[in-house]
Amino acid sequence: MSNIRIDVKSRTPIFEQLCAGIREEILSGAMAPGEALPSVRALACELAINPNTIQKAYAELERQKLISSAPGRGSFVSDDIRPAMGAFEEKILADLRAAVHRARLCSIAKEKLTELIDKEWEGTKP
Amino acid sequence: MSNIRIDVKSRTPIFEQLCAGIREEILSGAMAPGEALPSVRALACELAINPNTIQKAYAELERQKLISSAPGRGSFVSDDIRPAMGAFEEKILADLRAAVHRARLCSIAKEKLTELIDKEWEGTKP
């Protein structure tokens, strides 16, 4: 879980980096469904970041139904993350379309893209 | 040229939307090399945007060697836009890799991606 790296100098907000990092951990299986996340205060201390910022990230992840939180208990990875995965599909495909479109405009060979997909697919396979 | 649409309510800065829009016009061939761009003041008036914001976008596009400007004359699409296209390639491929990676995490079928590329490729072909 502590594999998350935050760049405070980045132009992308810290809470978004947190969302992306934790989402990656969950979707990749590094964090199992039902597993407890660090408490807001604990993670804030560990990353040297204000608790409010952590809270903001957790709230967003809960809104996306990737985690669930309860006062007094803590925050946990959702038991079923498939609905959340499905909700992302449209946005991911849109991003992909836009990137492919830009690649086309820059005269990048189509084969280069398919090859890129193959590389990425086997890269995280084992 | 006036096909550019600006969303002042978007979270992405106006000057970036301008850059993206004009870049699209140039790379797609809607604006030919050597063609004159609207003057800073004219475009500012047309889009109801501050001239400084237009200037910022033009400066960025010039830094990317997509256009060239000269005081008293105006701004023009670069005669040779291939160097600029090449400069974008790395970034585009990185974006593509990231999107493919996320698609993989969300269990999107690989065939769906290749099919998406095919669709996008023929979509702007004729």
Next chain:
DNA sequence: CACCCGTACTAACACAAATAATACAGATGG
């Protein structure tokens, strides 16, 4: 009952984007 949990709230600060108002020098057409 003490302690940690999520949550809510206000205030203050930092930073970037955008606006506003000028000003200057180069190019151009009448």
Next chain:
DNA sequence: CCATCTGTATTATTTGTGTTAGTACGGGTG
């Protein structure tokens, strides 16, 4: 030659958002 357009530079101000800080409340747990 000169009015007028061009890009460019400068300064000040406003605005929105991210972040920090501090405090507080209610719920769950040992």
